[in-house]
Amino acid sequence: MIEIEAVTKLYDDVAVVDNVSMVIEPRTVTVVVGTSGSGKTTLLRMINRLVEPSSGAIRLDGEDNRSIPGHELRRRIGYAIQGHGLFPHRTVAENIATVPGLLGWEKSRIAAKVEELLTLFQLDPKMFGSRYPHELSGGQQQRVGVARALAAEPNVLLMDEPFGALDPIIRAKAQDDLLAIQKHFGTTIVLVTHDMDEAFYLADKIAVMDKGRVLQYGPPAELVRAPAAPFVETLIGDAERPFRLLSAAKIGAAVEPGEADGEPIGEDGTQQEALADLLWSGRKALPVVSASGAPMGRVTLDALLKCAARPQ
Amino acid sequence: MGRARLLSIARQGSGLRIRFDKLGIVIALLVAYGALGASFAVLKPNRIVQGEAKMILAALPAWAGWGLIVVLFLAAAASLFRTSSWLKLVAAFAALVTLALAIGSAASFLAPAGNTYARVSPASGFWLLLFAFMLLAADAITRLRPPPWMRVLFLVLTAGGVGAILLSGSWNGLSIMKEYAGRADVFWSEAGQHVRLALGSLIVAAAAGLPLGILCHRVAALRAGVLNTLNLIQTIPSIALFGILIGPLAWIAATVPGAAEIGIRGIGTAPAFVALFLYSLLPAVANTVVGLAGVPREANEAARGIGMTDRQRLFQIEFPMALPVILTGIRIVLVQNIGLATIAALIGGGGFGVFVFQGIGQTAMDLVLLGAVPTVALAFAAAVILDALIEMNSRVLIGARSA
Ligand SMILES: Nc1ncnc2c1ncn2[C@@H]1O[C@H](COP(=O)(O)OP(=O)(O)O)[C@@H](O)[C@H]1O
Numbered sequence: 001m002i003e004i005e006a007v008t009k010l011y012d013d014v015a016v017v018d019n020v021s022m023v024i025e026p027r028t029v030t031v032v033v034g035t036s037g038s039g040k041t042t043l044l045r046m047i048n049r050l051v052e053p054s055s056g057a058i059r060l061d062g063e064d065n066r067s068i069p070g071h072e073l074r075r076r077i078g079y080a081i082q083g084h085g086l087f088p089h090r091t092v093a094e095n096i097a098t099v100p101g102l103l104g105w106e107k108s109r110i111a112a113k114v115e116e117l118l119t120l121f122q123l124d125p126k127m128f129g130s131r132y133p134h135e136l137s138g139g140q141q142q143r144v145g146v147a148r149a150l151a152a153e154p155n156v157l158l159m160d161e162p163f164g165a166l167d168p169i170i171r172a173k174a175q176d177d178l179l180a181i182q183k184h185f186g187t188t189i190v191l192v193t194h195d196m197d198e199a200f201y202l203a204d205k206i207a208v209m210d211k212g213r214v215l216q217y218g219p220p221a222e223l224v225r226a227p228a229a230p231f232v233e234t235l236i237g238d239a240e241r242p243f244r245l246l247s248a249a250k251i252g253a254a255v256e257p258g259e260a261d262g263e264p265i266g267e268d269g270t271q272q273e274a275l276a277d278l279l280w281s282g283r284k285a286l287p288v289v290s291a292s293g294a295p296m297g298r299v300t301l302d303a304l305l306k307c308a309a310r311p312q
Numbered sequence: 313m314g315r316a317r318l319l320s321i322a323r324q325g326s327g328l329r330i331r332f333d334k335l336g337i338v339i340a341l342l343v344a345y346g347a348l349g350a351s352f353a354v355l356k357p358n359r360i361v362q363g364e365a366k367m368i369l370a371a372l373p374a375w376a377g378w379g380l381i382v383v384l385f386l387a388a389a390a391s392l393f394r395t396s397s398w399l400k401l402v403a404a405f406a407a408l409v410t411l412a413l414a415i416g417s418a419a420s421f422l423a424p425a426g427n428t429y430a431r432v433s434p435a436s437g438f439w440l441l442l443f444a445f446m447l448l449a450a451d452a453i454t455r456l457r458p459p460p461w462m463r464v465l466f467l468v469l470t471a472g473g474v475g476a477i478l479l480s481g482s483w484n485g486l487s488i489m490k491e492y493a494g495r496a497d498v499f500w501s502e503a504g505q506h507v508r509l510a511l512g513s514l515i516v517a518a519a520a521g522l523p524l525g526i527l528c529h530r531v532a533a534l535r536a537g538v539l540n541t542l543n544l545i546q547t548i549p550s551i552a553l554f555g556i557l558i559g560p561l562a563w564i565a566a567t568v569p570g571a572a573e574i575g576i577r578g579i580g581t582a583p584a585f586v587a588l589f590l591y592s593l594l595p596a597v598a599n600t601v602v603g604l605a606g607v608p609r610e611a612n613e614a615a616r617g618i619g620m621t622d623r624q625r626l627f628q629i630e631f632p633m634a635l636p637v638i639l640t641g642i643r644i645v646l647v648q649n650i651g652l653a654t655i656a657a658l659i660g661g662g663g664f665g666v667f668v669f670q671g672i673g674q675t676a677m678d679l680v681l682l683g684a685v686p687t688v689a690l691a692f693a694a695a696v697i698l699d700a701l702i703e704m705n706s707r708v709l710i711g712a713r714s715a
């Protein structure tokens with residue numbers, strides 16, 4: 001759990017982060033959105049003390065983050081940035097091994113961890129371990145960047161626009177991978193982005209920032225249903241509202257008993273995906289299956305339209 | 313007819329004819345003049361008077377003279393056409409070895425038997441030929457782009473070859489070797505002094521310059537001041553700087569207890585060492601600053617973000633990535649110091665300059681060469697070795713930058 005309590009950061013007497021309080025639940029994905037310059041990066045960097053707050057406090061699992069030296073704190077918290085920040089003079093394996101090395105892990109344990117992570121990120125350890133970062137594609141570099149952040153098995157992973165430099169197809173894949181990894185390790189992720197689609201796709205909770213303040217902090221559907229400020233509404237976009245609702249909800253939540261014809265859809269896809277499938281294939285209902293492939297029922301066009309309507 | 317059309321016709325034409333190498337034409341002309349138009353060796357009755365210039369055929373026994381000319385022209389022919397660079401390199405080496413042996417045998421052929429005053433030295437033709445084939449070798453090596461270790465291997469082979477010829481005694485008749493024979497002990501002690509001055513001041517400058525560079529990198533307020541001051545020092549002519557240092561060092565020697573005992577004096581090694589050190593500081597500091605500034609921001613950011621201390625970041629990230637640029641600074645300093653150390657002789661600092669200035673004083677060119685040739689060879693070897701080191705250290709980083 002990350003407790004941010006009345007945190008303010010002043011640069012030249014200007015509050016870049018202004019009295020922000022929020023509680024981030026463990027094993028969730030929290031996305032901080034906002035326009036450029038709204039203070040997202042500064043807020044994120046105060047969690048691992050790359051930036052020291054002017055006032056306020058941040059607690060990790062109840063412990064003040066100033067109770068240990070900054071560099072030790074940062075070794076316990078994963079950190080991934082846009083453009084990956086890999087060390088160009090070190091191989092992929094050496095990059096991933098950096099934090100375990102700083103922590104003094106045994107060689108064999110480090111090697112096993114590197115291999116595990118590379119495999120998890122679908123990079124063949126034999127082929128990629130000895131390569132240098134410039135010998136990888138953008139998407140591969142980004143995966144290695146996240147793997148490096150996760151190498152010391154941190155409970156918390158901070159990500160600053162991690163997918164900003166990727167093209168849309170690679171980016172969608174990276175987002176899926178991130179969600180899978182988050183499930184696998186149960187990591188608490190705080191991710192900064194200015195891309196609302198990304199926020200709605202990834203977030204358990206979204207924090208909207210503007211001029212250093214958090215205007216609203218809640219589940220995605222709540223932002224659409226009850227925007228706390230005109231700025232939140234603008235950010236979500238009038239024309240996007242129904243689709244945002246659908247993209248923030250899983251198909252499983254709209255399943256009803258019954259049969260339907262045709263290719264089934266998985267329960268953990270978004271409702272937006274189900275709607276697209278229905279519209280495109282001209283059907284009224286889709287069969288839904290669980291992750292293991294067991295039939296669960298169906299999802300109908302009517303049910304989805306209700307889900308997309310302004311909540312009463 | 314359009315220009316493009318003309319060009320394309322010219323290109324077609326050149327496809328049919330034999331293709332000449334532009335540099336090769338220059339080299340071939342140099343060789344032709346050096347071999348046939350200029351004198352090969354000079355015979356002097358003693359070490360300081362004007363001598364009598366001899367062409368190749370007059371300086372060597374007939375078989376050797378014609379043999380040399382044939383080898384030179386074959387090698388020049390190899391340079392003329394666009395053929396394999398390896399062939400050119402082999403041709404250049406063969407020509408250089410033949411030249412080296414020929415000048416030695418010219419010395420024994422020309423000097424009257426039993427006359428110890430007579431001197432034989434290389435003349436303009438020899439130097440031209442030497443230059444032409446070194447140019448050919450350098451051009452071939454550049455085109456071959458050999459890996460760093462191979463360039464060092466070439467250097468070692470060349471040094472070994474020169475050493476073998478020296479040991480074989482086939483150059484003993486040459487005037488420069490006669491100058492050496494008369495002062496072999498002094499030569500080696502001055503050589504040691506030269507290396508001590510050049511390397512010693514480099515080591516001290518690196519030991520002081522790297523931390524200073526790191527400091528300038530971290531503390532922006534210092535940067536301009538330090539670099540400007542060092543820049544200013546760099547503009548002082550070397551002789552003037554030696555002169556400027558005489559006063560303060562003499563004063564230190566006279567007033568600071570113990571200073572004179574450890575060798576600090578107004579003239580001699582101390583001011584030479586200090587002057588070389590001061591000249592070395594700018595390249596050392598400036599390249600450290602530039603190298604550190606070139607480390608990508610993201611790499612620094614990530615290093616901090618994943619929990620490196622400032623010291624770990626400096627030694628594990630910044631320094632290794634800046635190393636090629638820092639080594640470039642060291643290379644500049646070393647080559648510059650090897651050259652500048654020659655001037656130290658003017659204020660009694662010793663080194664190869666001793667022979668250069670003695671030679672100038674006695675108008676004995678051979679003695680000047682005894683100081684100048686080893687200096688050039690040393691500087692050249694230092695440049696080759698450090699270039700190889702730099703390249704070995706920058707492979708990965710160059711790849712990263714171009715990616
Ligand atoms: N080290 C700093 N010194 C002064 N101003 C800063 C510094 N870091 C950030 N700022 C300012 O704080 C504001 C918020 O920056 P940032 O947190 O990076 O925003 P975001 O990540 O949302 O784009 C910007 O106006 C930026 O110029």
Ligand SMILES: [Mg+2]
Pocket residue numbers: 040041042160
């Ligand atoms: Mg930012």
